[in-house]
Amino acid sequence: MTKDVYSLCFMCSVRCPIRVSVKDGQVVWIEGNSHMAGMDTSLCPRGAAGIALLNDTQRLQYPQIREGRRGEGKWRKVTWDEALDYTADRLKNIIEKNGPESVTLGERANLGSLVSKAFMKAIGSPNYFSHDALCKGSANTAFRSLFGYTDAQMGADLKGAKHIILYGRNLFESIEVRPAKALMSAITNGTKLTYIDPRVTVTATKSHRYWMIRPGTDLALNYALIHVILKEKLYDAEFVKRWVLGLPELKAFVEPYTPEWAQTETGIPASEIIGLARESASLKPTLFFHGYRSAHHTSEIYMRRSILILNALMGNIERPGGYFFKKGPGEAGGKAARKLTDLEFPVKSMPVRFDKAGTPDFPLPDPNHGVPQMLPRAILNNDPYPIKALIANRFDIIGSMPDSNLTRKALDMLDLIVAIDINYGNTAWYADVLLPESIYLERTDCVQQANGLKPQMFMRKQAVSPRYDTREAGMIFKGLADRMGIGQFFPYQNMEELVAWQLAGTGFSMADFEAKGFIPYGKDQIFWDRKDGLKITTPSGKIEIKSALMENAGIPSLPAYESMPSPPEGQFRLLTGRVAQHTHVSTQNNLYLNELFPENVLWMHREKAKTLGIADGDRVLVSSARSSGEIKAFVSDLIHPEAVFMAHGFGQKAGNATRSFGKGLSDAELQENVTDMVGGSPALHHTFVTVRKAGKGELS
Ligand SMILES: Nc1nc2c(c(=O)[nH]1)N[C@H]1C(S)=C(S)[C@@H](COP(=O)(O)OP(=O)(O)OC[C@H]3O[C@@H](n4cnc5c(=O)[nH]c(N)nc54)[C@H](O)[C@@H]3O)O[C@H]1N2
Ligand SMILES: Nc1nc2c(c(=O)[nH]1)N[C@H]1C(S)=C(S)[C@@H](COP(=O)(O)OP(=O)(O)OC[C@H]3O[C@@H](n4cnc5c(=O)[nH]c(N)nc54)[C@H](O)[C@@H]3O)O[C@H]1N2
Ligand code: SF4
Ligand SMILES: [Mo]
Numbered sequence: 001m002t003k004d005v006y007s008l009c010f011m012c013s014v015r016c017p018i019r020v021s022v023k024d025g026q027v028v029w030i031e032g033n034s035h036m037a038g039m040d041t042s043l044c045p046r047g048a049a050g051i052a053l054l055n056d057t058q059r060l061q062y063p064q065i066r067e068g069r070r071g072e073g074k075w076r077k078v079t080w081d082e083a084l085d086y087t088a089d090r091l092k093n094i095i096e097k098n099g100p101e102s103v104t105l106g107e108r109a110n111l112g113s114l115v116s117k118a119f120m121k122a123i124g125s126p127n128y129f130s131h132d133a134l135c136k137g138s139a140n141t142a143f144r145s146l147f148g149y150t151d152a153q154m155g156a157d158l159k160g161a162k163h164i165i166l167y168g169r170n171l172f173e174s175i176e177v178r179p180a181k182a183l184m185s186a187i188t189n190g191t192k193l194t195y196i197d198p199r200v201t202v203t204a205t206k207s208h209r210y211w212m213i214r215p216g217t218d219l220a221l222n223y224a225l226i227h228v229i230l231k232e233k234l235y236d237a238e239f240v241k242r243w244v245l246g247l248p249e250l251k252a253f254v255e256p257y258t259p260e261w262a263q264t265e266t267g268i269p270a271s272e273i274i275g276l277a278r279e280s281a282s283l284k285p286t287l288f289f290h291g292y293r294s295a296h297h298t299s300e301i302y303m304r305r306s307i308l309i310l311n312a313l314m315g316n317i318e319r320p321g322g323y324f325f326k327k328g329p330g331e332a333g334g335k336a337a338r339k340l341t342d343l344e345f346p347v348k349s350m351p352v353r354f355d356k357a358g359t360p361d362f363p364l365p366d367p368n369h370g371v372p373q374m375l376p377r378a379i380l381n382n383d384p385y386p387i388k389a390l391i392a393n394r395f396d397i398i399g400s401m402p403d404s405n406l407t408r409k410a411l412d413m414l415d416l417i418v419a420i421d422i423n424y425g426n427t428a429w430y431a432d433v434l435l436p437e438s439i440y441l442e443r444t445d446c447v448q449q450a451n452g453l454k455p456q457m458f459m460r461k462q463a464v465s466p467r468y469d470t471r472e473a474g475m476i477f478k479g480l481a482d483r484m485g486i487g488q489f490f491p492y493q494n495m496e497e498l499v500a501w502q503l504a505g506t507g508f509s510m511a512d513f514e515a516k517g518f519i520p521y522g523k524d525q526i527f528w529d530r531k532d533g534l535k536i537t538t539p540s541g542k543i544e545i546k547s548a549l550m551e552n553a554g555i556p557s558l559p560a561y562e563s564m565p566s567p568p569e570g571q572f573r574l575l576t577g578r579v580a581q582h583t584h585v586s587t588q589n590n591l592y593l594n595e596l597f598p599e600n601v602l603w604m605h606r607e608k609a610k611t612l613g614i615a616d617g618d619r620v621l622v623s624s625a626r627s628s629g630e631i632k633a634f635v636s637d638l639i640h641p642e643a644v645f646m647a648h649g650f651g652q653k654a655g656n657a658t659r660s661f662g663k664g665l666s667d668a669e670l671q672e673n674v675t676d677m678v679g680g681s682p683a684l685h686h687t688f689v690t691v692r693k694a695g696k697g698e699l700s
Pocket of ligand 3: 047
């Protein structure tokens with residue numbers, strides 16, 4: 001008998017709604033949930049490879065405790081009771097000796113985050129951190145500085161725009177299924193696409209206008225666009241007058257940043273910059289400036305602010321085809337699901353965080369997420385206090401943070417590293433205890449409260465029983481909590497009971513998700529009134545180009561532009577990004593995806609390669625100040641001469657993952673750990689590398 005289970009994909013964190021066909025306890029087919037508007041049955045390659053993950057014999061199958069040295073790969077198989085007793089005892093000991101703040105928990109924010117956050121609140125540690133800063137922390141700060149909301153509290157509507165300008169948002173390879181489809185159908189229906197990237201990506205090939213920008217100079221381009229838009233009064237004067245604070249300051253600030261100046265900095269002809277700015281006169285408000293990942297340079301916050309300022313000048317806020325404020329259930333007359341984090345916890349005042357986010361030392365990064373790349377320094381310097389334990393939940397901090405050697409050196413100082421994972425990732429491989437989670441097809445997760453133009457609730461529902469001796473993270477944390485005397489904060493015996501607890505008071509039950517996998521709170525999209533009804537939560541109630549958040553912390557809203565240095569002769573700026581076939585560091589060992597894309601290559605410009613005597617397909621040695629390694633060269637005209645590019649996530653270190661072990665090169669090993677100290681993101685594209693043809697005996 002075949003049954004359909006509506007659930008949520010988790011081959012990446014986008015959580016696309018899916019329909020899973022199950023026959024005799026086996027998943028036989030996965031496709032997009034066509035009940036979901038804008039989805040139909042589409043999936044990306046990774047979503048379609050979920051079955052290979054389910055049946056993978058190389059994923060984590062049972063709890064294990066380390067036997068050999070860290071990273072040596074010698075493990076002892078143990079029962080869940082032994083693994084949880086051992087971990088809970090070690091944690092209790094560490095807390096007794098060093099205080100609860102010596103325990104840190106890092107995770108990729110996920111549906112179960114309210115369980116892990118509750119766990120940290122219950123033990124009394126402030127040191128919960130998520131991946132957020134590594135991905136888009138400076139965008140988070142930029143949104144808060146301008147709108148008073150985080151980036152996650154605002155959304156991007158691509159469909160209604162007449163012209164979209166994407167800054168390295170490589171949507172046709174760095175995929176989210178619904179936005180990618182929305183962009184595709186918008187283009188089909190006449191939307192124009194301008195794509196800006198130092199590299200000719202798939203998205204570039206679908207654009208009407210492509211600019212191969214000099215790496216790291218988008219901010220100069222935007223200041224010149226703003227210069228023309230303000231000088232020629234091309235902006236939406238009515239919207240700006242009502243909602244924008246700081247126009248006179250902005251006008252004075254951009255005065256020197258002419259298109260001719262920007263041409264020298266960016267390599268984009270002044271006439272083209274002027275041309276794009278002038279299009280806004282006829283197209284506003286539906287000229288949509290958009291970017292996403294925002295961990296590139298130390299000035300990232302200002303680049304992200306400049307994108308948002310351009311939209312504010314167009315009046316492209318809270319309308320179709322622009323950025324909008326996400327609405328919660330309350331706005332649709334409904335009630336949100338309960339969160340464990342709302343319970344009363346005994347510890348009321350916590351010590352400062354390890355990363356000092358939210359203190360005068362590091363005022364702007366979001367303390368709800370923290371700043372992961374600060375962890376190595378905090379550990380190595382015992383600053384602000386000794387840190388002794390790390391729980392890495394669904395988070396590969398060795399592979400996902402710049403400078404893996406520094407990260408490993410810091411982890412070496414810890415008494416305990418626990419990995420809750422599904423694979424032998426780089427961090428799991430370095431851990432002391434492996435607590436294997438059941439994969440998304442094998443588990444029910446916490447309810448997803450999805451705010452948006454139409455608030456909804458989604459459910460990840462178990463499709464098949466676990467193949468191996470694995471558990472849900474929600475049950476793993478509960479198992480630890482019970483053993484540590486804080487079980488009362490986890491009032492459930494299984495995930496279905498946790499979901500029921502969450503739904504109590506909402507008027508919905510788990511059965512309501514059966515038919516379609518999600519529940520909308522209302523029928524219609526909710527837009528606030530743009531004349532008088534925007535609930536902007538900055539101190540002024542306006543979009544703050546002159547930002548109180550920043551200036552009260554002694555940080556300028558509009559500092560002078562600093563030219564992006566070109567790499568010294570013989571060096572290149574190392575760029576990184578995604579490919580359509582892989583998720584970050586986690587799918588390289590997937591049977592299907594590994595076959596589609598087994599290893600990364602180094603993109604480099606033909607002329608530069610020629611002077612170095614490198615031909616397409618040659619093996620080259622790439623070296624930075626932090627590390628070096630070999631990779632195959634991909635030589636073409638498709639990348640800016642100042643840059644080289646490699647796909648993120650390769651060069652895996654876990655020996656038990658034999659398909660991906662040692663294939664390609666890891667960008668994280670080469671990158672320096674440098675941060676945008678205003679916005680909070682690491683500057684992943686800060687690092688320069690040298691490249692030369694690999695000689696015999698030079699294997700590293
Ligand atoms: N050098 C460099 N660093 C980067 C980036 C880059 O391009 N270059 N990109 C940044 C970005 S944008 C992001 S979002 C982050 C992502 O950083 P991460 O979240 O660390 O990366 P992922 O590959 O998504 O997943 C990490 C781990 O989650 C595990 N996992 C997958 N599914 C499950 C599950 O169901 N349960 C559990 N418990 N574990 C699971 C995987 O096996 C893997 O070990 O990395 C950032 N860091
Ligand atoms: N297949 C796949 N899709 C994914 C993910 C995944 O792991 N795999 N992860 C998801 C996540 S967490 C995220 S954050 C998004 C990220 O999605 P994107 O924001 O699209 O991020 P990237 O793929 O990291 O980088 C996109 C492009 O930025 C370009 N770039 C580099 N330097 C510059 C520059 O100075 N200026 C400009 N304009 N461009 C530059 C790179 O060449 C690259 O092509 O993708 C999501 N979708
Ligand atoms: S984008 Fe792909 S991998 Fe990510 S959730 Fe959607 S279908 Fe799954
Ligand atoms: Mo990300």
